[in-house]
Amino acid sequence: MKKTGVCILLVVALLFGAFLPATAAGPKEADPETGELNSRLPPTLSADDREESEFSIRGLIAAEPFIDIRGDGGKPVWDTKRYDFLEVEPTNPATVPAALWRHARRNAQHGLFRVTDGIYQVRGYDIANITFIAGKTGYIVVDPLTSVETARAALELLYRYCPIKPVVAAIYTHSHVDHWVGVRGIITAEEVASGKVRIIAPAGMVEEAVNENVLAGNAMARRAAYMFGNLLPKGPKGQVDAGIGKAVSTGTVSLIPPTEEIATPVQEMTIDGVRFVFQQTPGTEAPVEMNFHLPDLKALCIAENVSAGLHNLLTPRGALVRDGRAWARFIDEAIDRFAGDTEVVFTTHHWPRWGKARIADYMKKQRDLYKYIHDQTVRLMNQGYPPAECAERIQLPPSLAREWFNRDFYGTVNFNVKAVTSATLAGSTAIRPISIRSRPRRRRGSTCSTWAVPAPSSPGPVRTSARVNTAGWLRRSTTWFSQSRKTPRPANSWPMPWSSSATGPNLPSGGISTSPGHRNSATASGAMPHSTGPGLMWSAPCRSTRSSTCRPFA
Numbered sequence: 001m002k003k004t005g006v007c008i009l010l011v012v013a014l015l016f017g018a019f020l021p022a023t024a025a026g027p028k029e030a031d032p033e034t035g036e037l038n039s040r041l042p043p044t045l046s047a048d049d050r051e052e053s054e055f056s057i058r059g060l061i062a063a064e065p066f067i068d069i070r071g072d073g074g075k076p077v078w079d080t081k082r083y084d085f086l087e088v089e090p091t092n093p094a095t096v097p098a099a100l101w102r103h104a105r106r107n108a109q110h111g112l113f114r115v116t117d118g119i120y121q122v123r124g125y126d127i128a129n130i131t132f133i134a135g136k137t138g139y140i141v142v143d144p145l146t147s148v149e150t151a152r153a154a155l156e157l158l159y160r161y162c163p164i165k166p167v168v169a170a171i172y173t174h175s176h177v178d179h180w181v182g183v184r185g186i187i188t189a190e191e192v193a194s195g196k197v198r199i200i201a202p203a204g205m206v207e208e209a210v211n212e213n214v215l216a217g218n219a220m221a222r223r224a225a226y227m228f229g230n231l232l233p234k235g236p237k238g239q240v241d242a243g244i245g246k247a248v249s250t251g252t253v254s255l256i257p258p259t260e261e262i263a264t265p266v267q268e269m270t271i272d273g274v275r276f277v278f279q280q281t282p283g284t285e286a287p288v289e290m291n292f293h294l295p296d297l298k299a300l301c302i303a304e305n306v307s308a309g310l311h312n313l314l315t316p317r318g319a320l321v322r323d324g325r326a327w328a329r330f331i332d333e334a335i336d337r338f339a340g341d342t343e344v345v346f347t348t349h350h351w352p353r354w355g356k357a358r359i360a361d362y363m364k365k366q367r368d369l370y371k372y373i374h375d376q377t378v379r380l381m382n383q384g385y386p387p388a389e390c391a392e393r394i395q396l397p398p399s400l401a402r403e404w405f406n407r408d409f410y411g412t413v414n415f416n417v418k419a420v421t422s423a424t425l426a427g428s429t430a431i432r433p434i435s436i437r438s439r440p441r442r443r444r445g446s447t448c449s450t451w452a453v454p455a456p457s458s459p460g461p462v463r464t465s466a467r468v469n470t471a472g473w474l475r476r477s478t479t480w481f482s483q484s485r486k487t488p489r490p491a492n493s494w495p496m497p498w499s500s501s502a503t504g505p506n507l508p509s510g511g512i513s514t515s516p517g518h519r520n521s522a523t524a525s526g527a528m529p530h531s532t533g534p535g536l537m538w539s540a541p542c543r544s545t546r547s548s549t550c551r552p553f554a
């Protein structure tokens with residue numbers, strides 16, 4: 001256990017790319033077409049987001065003018081001043097989409113909030129929320145953030161405005177590290193060992209944390225740097241928001257394993273006099289995750305299964321691919337079990353929602369969001385369309401697309417469709433015999449040199465290929481030469497007809513490249529069909545470059 005804990009902590013420190021070298025590319029102005037596109041809301045999205053803004057600040061008890069949390073030696077851990085640019089300008093600049101700008105301003109709200117009597121949240125002190133539930137003798141803390149320093153600062157904020165009572169229990173809603181590695185900022189291992197403090201988590205939480213963060217830890221850390229943009233400067237031409245919060249804090253990580261596990265699908269428990277009904281939701285946003293209902297407070301914690309944006313079925317960092325069908329099913333179960341007796345629903349990112357009817361509408365539309373993406377993808381797959389074609393064809397219906405809480409600030413429909421194809425039909429693009437054995441990029445020759453890992457010195461790719469590769473590769477090389485002479489490939493264009501991999505600029509030398517739709521068995525976390533460099537997540541359908549050769553799985 002000790003060794004496991006150390007491994008987790010080391011990898012967590014790397015996970016969000018805090019130690020990776022910065023890139024040299026500088027920020028650019030938006031070109032006119034991008035600026036025009038960014039200047040307006042998408043026509044499918046409601047123009048009215050007043051409810052989102054109202055919910056994001058409702059119940060505010062207190063907010064510091066700014067937060068500047070430091071670690072050992074004055075090391076910066078969390079600094080809200082970096083996002084002051086969002087306050088200065090209410091309308092978006094040309095470099096940022098209008099909808100994202102509004103969402104980013106809401107995510108920048110920080111402070112102590114009253115959710116309902118006896119439930120408080122500190123938001124904006126890390127990428128996730130920390131929640132405090134008042135028990136008979138102390139506080140039950142839900143999801144103690146990503147850093148010891150930010151969790152401690154949140155508890156101090158609570159104590160400034162609410163009664164000072166001890167922490168008597170902690171709940172980890174799921175295995176993702178942004179929800180528990182700050183735990184030693186609020187309690188000590190000795191308090192847990194002595195039985196003074198209980199820690200409750202879904203069964204298998206530690207094992208899943210190891211599976212996700214240790215086995216493929218280095219690879220995931222590289223990818224997370226692209227996903228969260230931690231290395232970018234903050235600003236309208238840099239990092240603006242992370243979709244589920246501003247960013248990941250960079251403080252001290254810690255681990256105290258759970259003392260009690262929720263092992264049955266639905267389990268009731270009383271913690272410090274407060275009644276809880278836990279609902280396990282395995283295979284949703286995390287491999288192990290749980291919601292809980294507080295019947296006496298008419299409150300529902302829906303963990304990260306429902307949020308104020310479209311989540312990821314497949315994360316660019318490479319976490320285990322998620323099952324959209326199971327996700328929708330467990331939201332549906334939560335609606336059936338709890339929504340009728342719920343006056344407020346709160347989440348572990350973003351802001352709560354109040355009112356029985358509004359809550360039911362919100363949960364149903366989030367349920368339908370994941371179900372629609374899953375079902376439509378499967379329908380097109382069964383008609384014979386490959387992943388990129390499915391992704392281009394599927395758009396949300398107006399009833400779902402108009403809602404701000406379904407907007408793609410974090411996950412996207414396009415990427416999530418590919419997640420469904422990857423999870424449902426592993427290796428689904430490798431249908432032709434010649435595609436079964438995809439090749440490493442260095443075999444692909446000199447015209448790739450501006451965007452691929454440099455080729456080993458050799459007289460030329462064809463001779464190299466003929467010497468070391470199979471007959472299948474020689475055939476592909478020949479095709480490539482005939483294509484490349486006719487149409488030189490721009491650096492940012494879609495893959496050529498011969499290409500089985502969506503590679504592109506900005507991949508670090510020796511970086512990651514896998515075939516689209518091809519399950520990468522080298523990663524413990526499961527399917528990760530795409531390369532990671534910016535611009536690579538959206539791999540192209542074949543029709544733009546393959547019109548004469550592409551038919552659905554023909």
Ligand SMILES: [Zn+2]
Binds near residue numbers: 128178304348349
């Ligand atoms: Zn989270």
